[in-house]
Amino acid sequence: MxxxxxxxxxxxxxxxxxxxxxxxxxxxxxxxxxxxxxxxxxxxxxxxxxxxxxxxxxxxxxxxxxxxxxxxxxxxxxxxxxxxxxxxxxxxxxxxxxxxxxxxxxxxxxxxxxxxxxxxxxxxxHGASPYMWLGTHAPFDAATFSFVETENGHFAAHAYPYADGMATVVIECDPGTWKASGMDRTGDFSRNSGGSDEESLGHLGELFAEHLGGHKLIGNRSRWSTFxxxxxxxxxxxxxxxxxxxxxxxxxxxxxxxxxxxxxxxxxxxx
Structure with missing residues (x-):
């Protein structure tokens, strides 16, 4: 192997x-x-x-x-x-x-x-809608689908627990919402090729704060992508x-x- x-x-x-x-x-x-x-x-x-x-x-x-x-x-x-x-x-x-x-x-x-x-x-x-894989310490006890409406459009989050105190969160939106929110311009990885899009992580954490219960989103080479x-x-x-x-x-x-x-x-x- x-x-x-x-x-x-x-x-x-x-x-x-x-x-x-x-x-x-x-x-x-x-x-x-x-x-x-x-x-x-x-x-x-x-x-x-x-x-x-x-x-x-x-x-x-x-x-x-x-x-x-x-x-x-x-x-x-x-x-x-x-x-x-x-x-x-x-x-x-x-x-x-x-x-x-x-x-x-x-x-x-x-x-x-x-x-x-x-x-x-x-x-x-190639699909059109951007999405990002993230993690969080927020407590989820079910496969949870959350929707947030903003002035630029709608964001959807798919979350599920996978370990004690840890959950996966996948956030997606349509291309128009992504661009209008300015997240198409975040993430300069020229000096940190293994890093996450920290600017988008912070913005998404604020958008989904109610569903995260005060917990932050965690990145692991997390960046916007299309499917x-x-x-x-x-x-x-x-x-x-x-x-x-x-x-x-x-x-x-x-x-x-x-x-x-x-x-x-x-x-x-x-x-």
Missing amino acids: YEQNAPDEAFGFGVVFSARTMSELWKNDQETHARIVAASVAVSDMELRHPRATLRYGGFDFSSISRRELLLILQEQAAEAGATLHFGHPAAPGSIDEADVVVYADGASSSHRDARPERFGTTVR RTVHNERWSDGNAVLLGDAAHTAHFTVGSGTKMAMEDAIALAAA
């Missing part, structure tokens, strides 16, 4: 697993399932906070876990199964193609997939196989890239 980052390096906050995903994991790897459950937060409610009403309902069961904690669990389980793990070791396209099977799980902007898009039948469609819908006609080319966001993307608000990669891995092992 070749990973370009360090073992404890994780970008983002929480990872979400549906009840169906957890059931499939239990069928295929009960030990890893047990470790993930022990480190997860169980959520069963959804709450919609509209300026004029709040609605709450159940039956939306999922588990969420810290991305860093999940990576450590998977690394330990992989090592115990006999895998050799190489960290801080990016693998350039074509550098490991001699293996019997080569699995690429390098995200929506996969360099390995993009090195031969015609072979995978790749198409990528890419990735589609591949074929998930394999010879001995190369794509997993997760490299193969297909789901909407950013459901945090499912890692979930899909794990489901894809289970399907590949079965095949």
Whole structure:
């Protein structure tokens, strides 16, 4: 296994697993399932906070876990199964193609997939609405959708807990609102390529102060982005196989890239 980052390096906050995903994991790897459950937060409610009403309902069961904690669990389980793990070791396209099977799980902007898009039948469609991944210590006990109206337009926040005292927050708006609010002009990363858009974080924290209960928004290389819908006609080319966001993307608000990669891995092992 070749990973370009360090073992404890994780970008983002929480990872979400549906009840169906957890059931499939239990069928295929009960030990890893047990470790993930022990480190997860169980959520069963959804709450919609509209300026004029709040609605709450159940039956939306999922588990969420810290991305860093999940990576450590998977690394330990992989090592115990006999895998050799190489960290801080990016693998350039074509550098490991001699293996019997080569699995690429390098995200929506996969360099390995993009090195031969015609072979995978790749198409990528870019959305228009800006969004940003954030964290907070604000207490949320449900998947919570909040909407804030400003003089420049509406902002929406999607939040869910993933650890004791921690929650993921994804904030989005339409392009007109983003530009009118001046947040298209924030974030000079020329001197800090690994930093967050602190100016936008402060402004968004003020906009959603009522929903955050006085807590601040936390960044982790958090910047405005637009969503890419990735589609591949074929998930394999010879001995190369794509997993997760490299193969297909789901909407950013459901945090499912890692979930899909794990489901894809289970399907590949079965095949």
